[in-house]
Amino acid sequence: MASNEALSARNRSALDEWYTQLVDIEAELRHYRPQFKGKTVFCNCDDPFESNFFKFFAMNFNQLGLRKLSATSYAGSPITGQQLSLFDAAGLQAERPRDVFKVEISEVPDRNDDGAIDLSDVEHLLRHDANVMTPLKGDGDFRSREAIELLEEADVVVTNPPFSLFREFIAQLIDHGKQFLVLGDQNAAKYSSIFPLFVQNKVWFGYENGGTKWFRVPDEYTIKTKERWKIEDGVKYQSMGRVYWYTNLETTRRHQNMVLYKRYSPEEYPTYVNYDGIDVDRASDIPMDYEGHMGVPITFLDRYNPEQFEIVGISTKLAEPMAKYAEPDQYVSAKGNRVGGTGKFFVPIAKDRYRGVYERVVIRRIGGVS
Ligand SMILES: C[S@@+](CC[C@H](N)C(=O)[O-])C[C@H]1O[C@@H](n2cnc3c(N)ncnc32)[C@H](O)[C@@H]1O
DSSP states (O other): OOHHHHHHHHHHHHTTOOEEOHHHHHHHHTTTGGGGTTOEEEETTOOTTTOHHHHHHHHTHHHHTOSEEEEEOOTTOTTTTTSOOSOGGGTGGGGSOSSOEEEEESOOOOTTOSSSOOHHHHHHHHHHOTTTEEEOSSOOOTTSHHHHHHHHHOSEEEEOOOGGGHHHHHHHHHHTTOEEEEEEEGGGGGSTTTHHHHHTTSOEEOSOOSSEEEEEOOTTOOOSOGGGEEEETTEEEEEEESEEEEEOSOOSGGGSOOOOOBOOOTTTSOBOSSSSSEEOSSGGGOBTTOOSOEEEOGGGGGGOOTTTEEEEEEHHHHOOOGGGTSOGGGEEOTTSOBOOOSSSOEEEEETTEEEEOOOOEEEEEOSSOO
16 A cells, blocks of 8 residues: 555544444434344444443343344454543453454343343453353454354444445445444435435434534544543543434434425525526425425435425536536636536526535425425
8 A cells, every 4th residue: 555545544544433422322222212122233343342332232232122232343443442441440441352352242131130231230241251252353344254244143233333434334234234323424425325325215314413422532633623622531522513323224203394484486596507496595494385306405314204305316416517508707616716517506696607506405395385
């Protein structure tokens, strides 16, 4: 690998170490509890010593009625066994295998007989049941043969996969016909391999997507913006906006109609020059009485109900080249700068002058006008 490539691969994988907080996992998972009954869950980017996904499912194993829980650690993790351990207090960290390993749990007995499963019961299991924690031959990569074997026997994958491998990660789940609930950047919905999955209703967003989530990060992670990092009890956190839950588990949310309150007018909703559709600046402003194609911001996907709207496509693929409609000096970016005329919708702003709009999802209402 050329040194630049090696560096950028290292940077990319370093940026993959964002550890989800238990509170965020609990907030999302509470919506799906009945769907986990009798299921085998696989956390395939989840060192059990560091992942709150493993911790959540181990501690809720009996309550959820899981059949089995598996998790695999990954040799490429730069922080394995050094920081972030969930089990430090009990000294279990010292006993963790030095190699990559998998954990497979088929029951979590209440060892201390307090009527509830807690971390000490999980620790007891990891310490005393020799069948639970076994070394992997490979590196624990989610694409490795050993990980795929675990994937094949799983019903649902729940994790926060490396952002740099999000495309491959989702493709693997789809290829294997698995259910999943995973975190990803909102922008990943625009990827050419991911967006069609939304169109085909094979993927949608979960529930708790708004606002900012805080992730535990390795000590050496730095960021300039002061508001985006904090240290609590010696633990470093960074915040990330736009981190969404991607899933194909059933949600009630995606069957709720958006309440629409605006009516169409040509003044408020300009027609694109290079596509037969109107521009809607905010998803909440979708006019209730327009039957044609409408371009809406990507945030629409978080409120998408396939019984209310059909997704036609995305502006990057649907926009006609502006060269067909205007001279190059007649079209500008949203900020007023000269811009290429492909892959974007443009709206007229003055005579012979057009402004590009940000990426749009094109939708059409289903059923008659209300
Ligand atoms: C975004 S972090 C999330 C960690 C953990 N799932 C959590 O949220 O607590 C992604 C994790 O995947 C690991 N990882 C990176 N590449 C991987 C691969 N190819 N296969 C499996 N795991 C990988 C990283 O080391 C990191 O621990």
